[in-house]
Amino acid sequence: MKYIPAFAALAANSPLSRRRRGEFKSYRVQHLAHGCTRPTPVRDPHLGYCTWGEDAAPKLYGAPTMEVRILDCASSRRLLAEMGTLVGAFLHQQGEKVSREPPGREEYRDCLTNRWAAARYGMQATFVWDGQARPVAEILDEMIDDCLPALARLEAKRTDLATIETMIRKRTCQADFPLGLARRYPDPHLLTSAYAKRVRHWDVFDDYLRTSPVLDPAAVPDEDAIIQEHLAHVGEGTHFYQLRGAMYYPPPLTDEIIERMISKGLITREVTTARGMLLHRIR
Secondary structure: OOOHHHHHHHHOOEOEEOOEEOOOOEHHHHHHOOOOOOOEOOOOHHHOOOOOOOOOEEEOOOOOOEEOOOOOOOOOHHHHHHHHHHHHHHHHHHHHHOOOOOOOHHHHHHHHHHHHHHHHHHHHOEEEEOOEEEEHHHHHHHHHHHOHHHHHHOOOOHHHOHHHHHHHHHOOOOOHHHHHHHHHOOOHHHHHHHHHHHHOOOOHHHHHHHHOOOOOOOOOOOHHHHHHHHHOOOOEEEEHHHHHHOOOOOHHHHHHHHHHHHHOOOEEEEEEOOOEEEEEEOO
16 A cells, blocks of 8 residues: 555656646546545545545455556556556565555555645655655655566566656656646647647657656645645635545545644634535635
């Protein structure tokens, strides 16, 4: 469970969705892949969230397996091959270290916080990692080192992951390429046309990666950032349930954040007979 958000950061490639652009580097992981990269099923209310999708999630309370699709589409055949190799090797290596201990509340919260950071920042994300702030690029670098024996069983070595190595070094993901195009083509139709003409050659991301700049890591999601993300979902008369989709925290934790926002004077609460609990942002 702990490492799944790192794969989400590495594969981030949907920074444009429904007239939105650039707020997230993976709108799919954040808004459309309901259940993906989150553990399921979990029966403790402090570790659970009801979802329908399970296409990339660790399976708990059963066989220690994980189904994986490429979390966002791959725009490079070489990257697709490298991702498949890395996922297979890493999961094989981790399979020898499976813990029988159930996840704790803090571990679960950190996983979901890191999932949000991966969706927003891609390879620039900084994770909450064993109580410390760590860039996801460093974590992925260690993950590759950790699974070198499994890579060898696949007759592969670290130098065969050349695309991923460059992405780690530059903190660059696939989403950074269309974001650059989006700045040149604000019209969505022109952007779609320009992007389609480039990706049909299958090596456009590899070419982009060779000349792309080294990006700086983003700040770790601290308590203020978490509150601000939830606050962004509150308007006038927002139903409290809508905040559960901000970072997909379990309901008790989301309720605690609502209480903190009320105590800080950021929102007010109204209980109605028609719609239940409504939240109002104080402007």
